[in-house]
Amino acid sequence: MLTQTLNTQVHGSTIAPATHPVSDQFGAITGHVGLVASEFSYRKDEEIYGEDEPAEYVYQVVSGAVRSYKLLSDGRRQIGAFHLPGDVFGLESGATHRLAAEAIIDTTVRLVKRSSLEKAAGTDVQVARKLWAMTAGELRHAEDHMLLLGRKTAMERVATFLLEMDRRLAVAGMMALPMCRRDIGDYLGLTLETVSRALSQLHSQGILGFSGARQIVLRNRQRLHNLDA
Amino acid sequence: MLTQTLNTQVHGSTIAPATHPVSDQFGAITGHVGLVASEFSYRKDEEIYGEDEPAEYVYQVVSGAVRSYKLLSDGRRQIGAFHLPGDVFGLESGATHRLAAEAIIDTTVRLVKRSSLEKAAGTDVQVARKLWAMTAGELRHAEDHMLLLGRKTAMERVATFLLEMDRRLAVAGMMALPMCRRDIGDYLGLTLETVSRALSQLHSQGILGFSGARQIVLRNRQRLHNLDA
DNA sequence: CGTGGATTTGAACTTATTCAATGTGCGTGG
DNA sequence: CCACGCACATTGAATAAGTTCAAATCCACG
Structure with missing residues (x-):
């Protein structure tokens, strides 16, 4: 103020x-x-x-x-x-x-x-x-x-979010997210748990990698785009 | 075109x-x-x-x-x-x-x-x-x-919609909605069935009256406001 | 009046939420 | 430098909200 x-x-x-x-x-x-x-x-x-x-x-x-x-x-x-x-x-x-x-x-x-x-x-x-x-x-x-x-599924929302952040703040192929899971959820109209589950699933599918919960590397943007309706 | x-x-x-x-x-x-x-x-x-x-x-x-x-x-x-x-x-x-x-x-x-x-x-x-x-x-x-x-329940969305339409197109206390239930659903991020159920519930509670599915009279704007988060 | 799209209603189902417990890591201070 | 503590994140299980599929009913219009 x-x-x-x-x-x-x-x-x-x-x-x-x-x-x-x-x-x-x-x-x-x-x-x-x-x-x-x-x-x-x-x-x-x-x-x-x-x-x-x-x-x-x-x-x-x-x-x-x-x-x-x-x-x-x-x-x-x-x-x-x-x-x-x-x-x-x-x-x-x-x-x-x-x-x-x-x-x-x-x-x-x-x-x-x-x-x-x-x-x-x-x-x-x-x-x-x-x-x-x-x-x-x-x-x-x-x-x-x-x-x-209004119309995207949880996974589609998270995929859209990752691609947006990748575009806006990726440096050397890596994203350092400043916000917590709750912020992401409140941006995407989801709970923090649903965001976490979607990210875990993308991780297990090899679509992204973590180095700490907020340091994310996209390993396959094409598959992420496919998940984004 | x-x-x-x-x-x-x-x-x-x-x-x-x-x-x-x-x-x-x-x-x-x-x-x-x-x-x-x-x-x-x-x-x-x-x-x-x-x-x-x-x-x-x-x-x-x-x-x-x-x-x-x-x-x-x-x-x-x-x-x-x-x-x-x-x-x-x-x-x-x-x-x-x-x-x-x-x-x-x-x-x-x-x-x-x-x-x-x-x-x-x-x-x-x-x-x-x-x-x-x-x-x-x-x-x-x-x-x-x-x-x-992102954050309102189905009933809250429908209540918000009704108050918006009431403000924008009510004549003599009555609304003549030009759009079908599917349009309303696609505006509110819901299915047409969910919209219909919410309207039926409001009807059964006496909050609104119908004269045809698209002619609606709000009988209690205050209670509608209360339903709208 | 009849007809067909629109709406309502019902029942099963799916998705995401809620509540709860466990795990992780970062920053701080010993 | 390492250990501790706490906030943050993950994972699990039960629940709830809304969707889907189906059928019946309603009207608006010709």
């Missing part, structure tokens, strides 16, 4: 790692308009913002990982997205955050004031177009995820 | 019925920039556009109803949204439609070329802002729906 003093600095450092193939979405805006970006860090499990809180900042993950989620009154949780280094999150067209956000592990973000983005968008049509494109990208992910949550 | 000749006409007629409380989103754009809108009609179950097809037009329902959906290779279907009179659909930031769209019943739409909206957005920041806000509105719905699909 940003109670500490911000370490304000002019933007400009490169964050997106070489393994993240998309262009630096944040830089595409801040660089274009010369906005000031700050950095901030959160510890594991610390809240970055709450659901329905005013959307004062837009964030980009520098290092670490973030989960965005909604809760039901009895505590059931649906994680809508994981945000990894280079990803922008917390961007809203309206006044408030639609999902809460928490650091999954110790995390550093860059952030800019929403108001300065709004102002830039009011001046520069290119910025406005970019903001729209970023929200549209989130919508695309949500649409794909609705299909997963 | 728009093979017939379009009945081109200047926009201006009011479409959103009095029961649809939001402002006319289409008019907010076309009126502002003076774009030309056309009308077109589709018969029940006719495709309006396919998944991954180039997004040439943006649509607004004049009368009827539309379903947007994705399919898995084996035919499993996830409906992402129902579009009712006044609703805009088919708006994309990228080049292609991310979901397919079909008329649920005989339906008339207004449409404008995507290229003319793009052009207007390049000139007028207000238009650009409005396009962003419309996509953000779709994202919000998708985020709420992910929570439903």
Whole structure:
């Protein structure tokens, strides 16, 4: 909730790692308009913002990982997205955050004031177009995820998840997952036990290898694709 | 797929019925920039556009109803949204439609070329802002729906559905659902039988009344809210 | 009025969940 | 450097929720 003093600095450092193939979405805006970006860090499990809180900042993950989620009154949780280094999150067209956000592990973000983005968008049509494109990208992910949550089997969901994480954070053919089994379950609409069972089955079939529960190597992406509906 | 000749006409007629409380989103754009809108009609179950097809037009329902959906290779279907009179659909930031769209019943739409909206957005920041806000509105719905699909029980999903439809299309306290039980199931991530059983249970509890399977009266919105997590 | 798709209802079944116990490994401190 | 402790993960067995398959009923429409 940003109670500490911000370490304000002019933007400009490169964050997106070489393994993240998309262009630096944040830089595409801040660089274009010369906005000031700050950095901030959160510890594991610390809240970055709450659901329905005013959307004062837009964030980009520098290092670490973030989960965005909604809760039901009895505590059931649906994680809508994981945000990894280079990803922008917390961007809203309206006044408030639609999902809460928490650091999954110790995390550093860059952030800019929403108001300065709004102002830039009011001046520069290119910025406005970019903001729209970023929200549209989130919508695309949500649409794909609705299909997963509504219609895929447990094994298909886990296969989809592994391929997504492989694409987004694999380095040298290996994934270091920042999130626990419960987070994965809450992302896939499953229990942590069902996620664990699916991973064990993939392991026993030689489709993936473990070096620690969160270090995964995909040994056969094709078979994983086949399992993914 | 728009093979017939379009009945081109200047926009201006009011479409959103009095029961649809939001402002006319289409008019907010076309009126502002003076774009030309056309009308077109589709018969029940006719495709309006396919998944991954180039997004040439943006649509607004004049009368009827539309379903947007994705399919898995084996035919499993996830409906992402129902579009009712006044609703805009088919708006994309990228080049292609991310979901397919079909008329649920005989339906008339207004449409404008995507290229003319793009052009207007390049000139007028207000238009650009409005396009962003419309996509953000779709994202919000998708985020709420992910929570439903990932974490709500069958009865909670049906209760949520009824309250959504009540809000969007109730006239004089009564809903005339345009879609069949299978559509509802594919929207809620359930089978049509499960939807039917939930509705029967709500009927037997006096929470709703039927006059024909698709004419529903909510008799106790509070109890329905209580069933909705 | 009859007809056929749509809906409801029933019963067996499947999948994933729940509850419980065991196992693993990482980080910390001795 | 090794051992300990605890959070995390795995595995098992019983249960529950929703699906599947089947049959009966309902209506909307011609």
